[in-house]
Amino acid sequence: MPEPDAAARAHSDRVRAHVAEVIAREGGWITLARYMDEVLYAPGLGYYVAGARKFGADGDFVTAPELTPLYGATLAGPIAAILDASEQREIVELGAGSGALAASLIAALAADGVAVARYRIVEVSPELKARQQAALADVAVPVEWCTALPDGIDGAIVLNEVLDAVPPHVVVRRAGAWFERGVGLATDDASRDAFRAAAEGAGASQGAPSGSGSALRLADRPLADAALRALAEERFPPDIDYESEVNPAAEALVATLARSLVRGAIVIADYGFPRPEYYHAQRATGTLVGHYRHRVHADPLLWPGLTDLTAHVDFTAMAEAGCAAGLPVAGYTSQAAFLVAAGLLDRLAREGPPTAVAYLRAAGAVQRLLSPAEMGELFKILVLARDDGIVWRYFAGVDRSHRL
Numbered sequence: 074m075p076e077p078d079a080a081a082r083a084h085s086d087r088v089r090a091h092v093a094e095v096i097a098r099e100g101g102w103i104t105l106a107r108y109m110d111e112v113l114y115a116p117g118l119g120y121y122v123a124g125a126r127k128f129g130a131d132g133d134f135v136t137a138p139e140l141t142p143l144y145g146a147t148l149a150g151p152i153a154a155i156l157d158a159s160e161q162r163e164i165v166e167l168g169a170g171s172g173a174l175a176a177s178l179i180a181a182l183a184a185d186g187v188a189v190a191r192y193r194i195v196e197v198s199p200e201l202k203a204r205q206q207a208a209l210a211d212v213a214v215p216v217e218w219c220t221a222l223p224d225g226i227d228g229a230i231v232l233n234e235v236l237d238a239v240p241p242h243v244v245v246r247r248a249g250a251w252f253e254r255g256v257g258l259a260t261d262d263a264s265r266d267a268f269r270a271a272a273e274g275a276g277a278s279q280g281a282p283s284g285s286g287s288a289l290r291l292a293d294r295p296l297a298d299a300a301l302r303a304l305a306e307e308r309f310p311p312d313i314d315y316e317s318e319v320n321p322a323a324e325a326l327v328a329t330l331a332r333s334l335v336r337g338a339i340v341i342a343d344y345g346f347p348r349p350e351y352y353h354a355q356r357a358t359g360t361l362v363g364h365y366r367h368r369v370h371a372d373p374l375l376w377p378g379l380t381d382l383t384a385h386v387d388f389t390a391m392a393e394a395g396c397a398a399g400l401p402v403a404g405y406t407s408q409a410a411f412l413v414a415a416g417l418l419d420r421l422a423r424e425g426p427p428t429a430v431a432y433l434r435a436a437g438a439v440q441r442l443l444s445p446a447e448m449g450e451l452f453k454i455l456v457l458a459r460d461d462g463i464v465w466r467y468f469a470g471v472d473r474s475h476r477l
């Protein structure tokens with residue numbers, strides 16, 4: 074694992090001290106969902122709201138729109154169909170990252186002669202908003218930013234790798250008893266001293282806790298939340314010791330979006346599984362991981378504020394949340410199947426002759442998007458729509474809604 078530099082360690086120590094303060098205020102323990110919320114989104118501190126570079130080669134991970142503009146361009150077909158089924162012809166994107174998806178989508182829609190009335194981005198990060206403004210400075214469509222979900226959306230809502238960044242609860246069943254995983258303060262003297270030094274503002278000084286677990290520790294408590302327990306009891310495989318995530322916040326987000334959609338559809342692209350695979354007996358330790366400088370690790374306490382924390386998406390739960398809010402499933406399939414049906418390979422062919430450098434570069438990215446060993450199979454596309462006729466042709470022959 075590459076070591077952070079001094080400035081990054083100092084930032085991580087500030088984030089850890091902030092979390093420790095929250096834990097102390099909350100009586101000595103917070104859920105892992107609350108911890109993740111703090112380390113990702115605490116104003117001025119969290120991974121997604123403070124300044125470090127996240128996406129791309131010199132960041133922590135690469136997302137599909139960052140790999141190649143052909144990804145966003147390929148989504149232009151289905152998005153155009155959704156816009157045609159709306160009256161206001163607007164696109165709302167949540168968590169737009171560097172703005173790469175918006176830029177490639179808007180460019181392809183313009184090239185295809187598809188009218189877009191406006192593009193709204195829901196963004197919690199001031200730093201990412203500034204990057205998006207720079208990336209989208211010259212686009213022909215009016216772009217607006219907001220920090221809260223808009224109401225009365227009439228068009229397409231796009232969530233690319235957003236739901237995996239919504240903090241889940243981690244529920245544990247051990248020897249028939251139920252627990253929730255959380256974070257407490259380390260109690261041994263050395264860690265307490267280190268924590269005190271950090272909390273007193275020692276920052277990156279030698280006494281401050283740097284690295285995993287010196288002031289914070291993972292701790293399971295008996296599961297107090299009856300609603301969470303009911304969800305876990307329903308979803309976990311019976312009898313065996315098991316731990317996994319349950320994500321009511323992601324379900325609530327999808328339900329809210331579904332209710333606010335007047336006409337059109339929600340397009341969800343993310344990594345995850347339908348429920349029988351998500352809560353498979355062999356996946357007995359869940360899916361929560363950290364991403365740090367293109368390494369995946371399993372320690373949620375490692376470098377808080379510098380590490381992205383993420384869990385796979387239970388697509389059955391998202392489909393159920395949409396349906397319960399009155400927005401049915403129009404289609405669900407793998408990223409590879411959807412992108413091929415939406416014309417990714419035709420768009421690749423337009424990059425030039427197969428020996429051209431532009432073609433070869435794009436082909437490498439397309440291979441990552443489609444390969445079952447890379448993103449093609451793990452990533453899924455779920456579309457919830459007012460009328461499933463809108464996008465049905467993109468799912469014809471490849472729809473897997475029956476597996477949800």
Ligand SMILES: C[S@@+](CC[C@H](N)C(=O)[O-])C[C@H]1O[C@@H](n2cnc3c(N)ncnc32)[C@H](O)[C@@H]1O
Binds near residue numbers: 121167201235
């Ligand atoms: C892994 S990044 C993906 C960024 C971008 N969509 C991409 O694909 O490159 C996850 C993003 O989702 C955003 N996010 C998480 N929860 C959100 C919410 N409730 N509303 C809007 N954005 C959210 C995060 O702030 C973060 O920018």
